[in-house]
Amino acid sequence: MNWAAAVKGFKTYLRLERSLSANSIDAYITDLEKLYQFADSELNKKSPTEFSLADLRAFIFWINDLGMIPSSQARIISGIKAFYKFLLIEDFITIDPSVLLEAPKITRKLPDTLSIIEINKMIGAIDLSRPEGPRNKAMLEVLYGCGLRVSELTELKLSNLYLRKGDELIKVLGKGSKERLVPIGGEAIKALNIWIEQVRVHVDIKKGEEDMVFLNRRGKRLTRVYVFMLIKELAQTIGLTKNISPHTFRHSFATHLVEGGADLRAVQEMLGHESITTTEIYAHLDKEYLKSAIIQFHPRS
Template identity: 80%
Template structure:
């Protein structure tokens, strides 16, 4: 089996068997094409089924020499392992050469977070005299209030809002098209209702976009780039020097919950993390918070 056929079959497997989202399939394919590129550079130009453990280890060394950071190497390795699992399932190989490949050690950098005061400052900096002001305020309130990824925010739908006082949940479609219910608080609901009932009704909505909550002035869905630029602009206006992005609001949401004593399993559910290990980074953030608090306020310090 040659590389193009193998990659095409793998993409079909990811879509039909594993039901992965288009972005995830694209990322897996991109990483696998790096292995194809490496194979083409070898004198023997081995096909996928001829690759050995030694070849794969040499490939990881090659990737490392290109200057890729450990987290990127780890992601590439994950894609390769998935690819060889697929070949094994299809009986195209009798043994998985990637089975003994070691994952590069990753030092997890704690992400920047915003304090509640900084979030309030950024929201207060939005110019509500402009039509997009009400929308932007609603976006930031929902992003922080519900801990959403930027793609979950831009894809949020009116039909997935349950804002009655006895319910107050939103349904979110996350990674891998997995749905989850997330509680939504009073400030976010208030900002959402102002946008939907007082401003959005005057937007000329494009066909096919009728159910999307957040739209631009032409009635089309907002891009993730717009949300990123908005947050950068608000950080500049308020003088916040931290390295922040839309994801910072999600980190801040989780950090503030953990600092407030929220159960880690509940935080995992709200964030839509498949593994509790991913959520556990916020316990490290919490420990840093506790340490700084003790140093600042303990009488012997």
Template identity: 75%
Template sequence: MDWHSAIKGFQSYLKLEKSLSKNSIEAYSRDIDKLYQFADSQLIKIQPENITLIHLRQFIVWINELGMIPSSQARILSGIKSFYKYLLMEDLIKSDPSELLEAPKIQRKLPDTLSYIEINKLIDAIDVSKPEGARNKAILEVLYGSGLRVSELTELKLSNLYLDIEFIKVTGKGSKERLVPIGGSAVKALKIWIDNVRVHYQIKKGEEDLVFVNRRGTRLSRVYIFMVIKQLAIITGISKTISPHTFRHSFATHLVEGGADLRAVQEMLGHESITTTEIYTHLDREYLKGTIIQFHPRS
């Protein structure tokens, strides 16, 4: 078994069995390719089935020396573990060398958030007298009003909008669908964009069901949405490093601060693990700590 055939089989498995997106499959492939580069750089080249736990530990040292941060190392090792689970499942190896491999310890970085006032400033800075202004306002309202990933926003379909009951159906990671409630402000902005502006656009064939399109009638790129937000940050003088994902972080953090059930937030965000959602409790903990310091008699 050579590396190229093993990686190709792994890619097919991710696509057909795990239903992962093209971007996710490419990310996994890049991770395995790094292990291949390491194996190929040895004096005696190592094939996938001959990799041992010792080799994998040497690989960790190798990528660390390349300057990769612990979070990147942990992601790569997660991909390698998936790769060897696949090889074991297909009986291409007799044992999994990554089974006892420990990922580097990483501190979970607290995500940047915008205050409610800052979000209003960004939205209010949009020039809604222009056709793209109505669209951009709807984009920001939806990002903050439902916590979508930017890829979920660009793929959002008209046929998945249930604005009369204030819900939208979203296709997330691994093509998993979920129903997400959407606030009244976002519903209003969507209706203005769809009913008053989008109807005048000539939509390209095959893109007719997309909610957000450009003036040429084609889908918006993630980079374009990123640039819109960056420009609004400059206009409003907000110096924080913000991106479309900042709105998702803010959506979740504000819900948790307001007392929302963590399981409900997990469901809305489309997180598989509650651990991923728990990162949004950081501000809530600080608030509780401050309350104790301020009001507890023995503080």
């Protein structure tokens, strides 16, 4: 079986059997391409069904020598294991060479967060006199107020907003096409209503985009790249030196909830984490926050 056929079959498997999103499938295929590059350059174009455990271990050494960090190596190994599981299920191989392949140990890095003051400064730096200003403010209010992933923000639909008093929820389509309901606060609702009722109504919306909340000037949904660029630009405007992204707002949302005493299970539900262990990192962040507060303010420190 050649690489092209294997990759094509794997994509179909991920879409139909695993029900993964297009973004997740692209990530798997991008990582798998590295294995193909290794086979092409180091193993005389060996086909995927000819790989042994020794070959896969040599590949891990190869990507390590390229300077790939342990977390990226672990992600690639996870993708390789999924790929060979597919080949085994489809009877392209009889023995899975990836079974004993071990991922490197990962030290959990605490994510960067923004303080409430920094978030307020960034939102305050948005120029509301410009046509895109109210939209950009609404995006950041929702990003921080609901802890969304950037793809969840750009794919948010009008039909999934419940903003009336007493409802105050949004329905989010998360990873693996899993839906969840997330509470939304007053500031985010106010910003959304201004954008939807006063500005969005004047946009010439393209066919098929009628239900999308956030649109560009041409009436099409916004890209994730635009949101990244916006946040980088606002950070620069306020002189923020932290290396931040849209995900920083999600981390900040979770951290501020935990610091305020929110239950980890509730935070897990709002973030759409499958496992509580993923959410527990914010408990560690909270401990760091408490530790720094003691050092800074306790008279005996």
